[in-house]
Amino acid sequence: xxxxxxxxxxxxxxxxxxxxxxxxxxxxxxxxxxxxxxxxxxxxxxxxxxxxxxxxxxxxxxxxxxxxxxxxxxxxxxxxxxxxxxxxxxxxxxxxxxxxxxxxxxxxxxxxxx
Amino acid sequence: xxxxxxxxxxxxxxxxxxxxxxxxxxxxxxxxxxxxxxxxxxxxxxxxxxxxxxxxxxxxxxxxxxxxxxxxxxxxxxxxxxxxxxxxxxxxxxxxxxxxxxxxxxxxxxxxxxx
Numbered sequence: 124x125x126x127x128x129x130x131x132x133x134x135x136x137x138x139x140x141x142x143x144x145x146x147x148x149x150x151x152x153x154x155x156x157x158x159x160x161x162x163x164x165x166x167x168x169x170x171x172x173x174x175x176x177x178x179x180x181x182x183x184x185x186x187x188x189x190x191x192x193x194x195x196x197x198x199x200x201x202x203x204x205x206x207x208x209x210x211x212x213x214x215x216x217x218x219x220x221x222x223x224x225x226x227x228x229x230x231x232x233x234x235x236x237x
Numbered sequence: 238x239x240x241x242x243x244x245x246x247x248x249x250x251x252x253x254x255x256x257x258x259x260x261x262x263x264x265x266x267x268x269x270x271x272x273x274x275x276x277x278x279x280x281x282x283x284x285x286x287x288x289x290x291x292x293x294x295x296x297x298x299x300x301x302x303x304x305x306x307x308x309x310x311x312x313x314x315x316x317x318x319x320x321x322x323x324x325x326x327x328x329x330x331x332x333x334x335x336x337x338x339x340x341x342x343x344x345x346x347x348x349x350x351x352x
Contacts, residue, residue: 165345168330227279
């Protein structure tokens with residue numbers, strides 16, 4: 124069965140510092156997609172970054188980057204130069220290549236200290 | 238595009254009443270998802286549609302829950318009768334599948350409180 128695990132329920136980072144959120148997943152598929160979504164207090168789910176499993180290159184979006192380790196089934200999110208607006212719940216998500224599987228992790232609450 | 242639109246934003250009802258949540262997906266999207274979010278269980282997929290057809294409803298908790306998608310621009314999630322344990326935030330999301338790289342776009346959610 125496919126599952127997504129986020130082992131850090133809550134983390135804190137100082138403004139302007141770097142923080143890494145962890146995510147591991149379990150799958151028997153070779154092609155799939157991984158995502159990080161951000162959910163601020165407004166509760167709107169916002170896509171942060173996306174990784175295609177068949178691409179070896181790690182995805183990057185401005186201050187957000189991932190460390191995708193396919194063999195280890197690990198997909199961590201690095202936030203550089205943290206800002207107060209980054210404070211939110213972050214969810215790791217998996218979807219199957221044929222869009223037939225959808226799993227979300229339990230989330231990590233990120234606090235950003237001024 | 239206005240994004241995925243859900244209504245109402247908040248719903249407060251009494252146990253036993255019927256509740257209907259509504260969703261308008263992004264125009265052109267052929268996948269629609271209903272999720273439920275609670276503190277205890279996190280984000281759960283309830284059901285999803287492809288081209289208005291329900292594909293997987295294994296996440297629907299029980300017969301009190303039903304979902305329909307009569308056309309490509311509208312879907313409903315109905316709970317009848319509602320119970321206090323149904324209190325949660327319900328999200329609708331839409332997507333266009335592989336060509337759009339499987340990105341799901343979420344609505345703002347409906348916070349349901351069953352008293």
